[in-house]
Amino acid sequence: MPMARAPKAGSRLAGEALYEYALRALARRSHTSDELQAKLHRRCASEEDVEGILSRLRSHGYLDDERVAESHSAFRRDVALVGQKRVLVELRRRGVAASLAERAVAEAYGESDESEIALEFLRRKLGSRFRQTRIQAPKEILRLYRALVRAGFRPSAIDSALRAVSSNDGLLDQLYEATAAADPFE
Numbered sequence: 001m002p003m004a005r006a007p008k009a010g011s012r013l014a015g016e017a018l019y020e021y022a023l024r025a026l027a028r029r030s031h032t033s034d035e036l037q038a039k040l041h042r043r044c045a046s047e048e049d050v051e052g053i054l055s056r057l058r059s060h061g062y063l064d065d066e067r068v069a070e071s072h073s074a075f076r077r078d079v080a081l082v083g084q085k086r087v088l089v090e091l092r093r094r095g096v097a098a099s100l101a102e103r104a105v106a107e108a109y110g111e112s113d114e115s116e117i118a119l120e121f122l123r124r125k126l127g128s129r130f131r132q133t134r135i136q137a138p139k140e141i142l143r144l145y146r147a148l149v150r151a152g153f154r155p156s157a158i159d160s161a162l163r164a165v166s167s168n169d170g171l172l173d174q175l176y177e178a179t180a181a182a183d184p185f186e
Contacts, residue, residue, distance in 0.1 A: 034095025086152020
């Protein structure tokens with residue numbers, strides 16, 4: 001069945017038109033159930049249509065939170081080069097159940113060395129300066145440290161990556177002790 005022309009933005013949709021709207025949304029990018037539900041609620045003419053459409057999409061295999069969590073975790077690990085904590089927060093923000101998010105992240109990062117991912121993150125961040133010289137300036141080390149924390153790496157991975165690019169051991173020891181004491185994952 002050919003899809004009808006998209007209705008004007010802001011118009012209320014019902015039945016098949018709302019289902020086609022959901023299909024177009026999923027064709028553009030993957031959505032979690034919560035994300036798509038919120039999107040459909042903003043456009044629906046009748047609230048009763050939303051749950052039926054979500055069930056229909058699940059039964060056809062178009063809406064699958066587990067698949068979204070797995071692909072998002074692998075993408076963020078391989079392309080964005082971020083740590084496990086960051087991916088967990090992103091999945092929870094997208095409405096993925098905590099247990100499902102934890103399982104997907106554990107699977108995605110299971111064989112990976114987070115220290116190597118953090119080092120690759122620094123390689124990308126520093127560009128040509130990565131292997132040219134050891135970073136000594138405390139200001140620069142702190143800038144890189146904050147970037148690694150924002151990227152969601154564990155303290156041990158941050159410490160390992162920073163030690164590969166800097167030899168200011170005194171500052172690195174202080175940073176690791178302060179961070180590891182506050183991190184429940186260490």
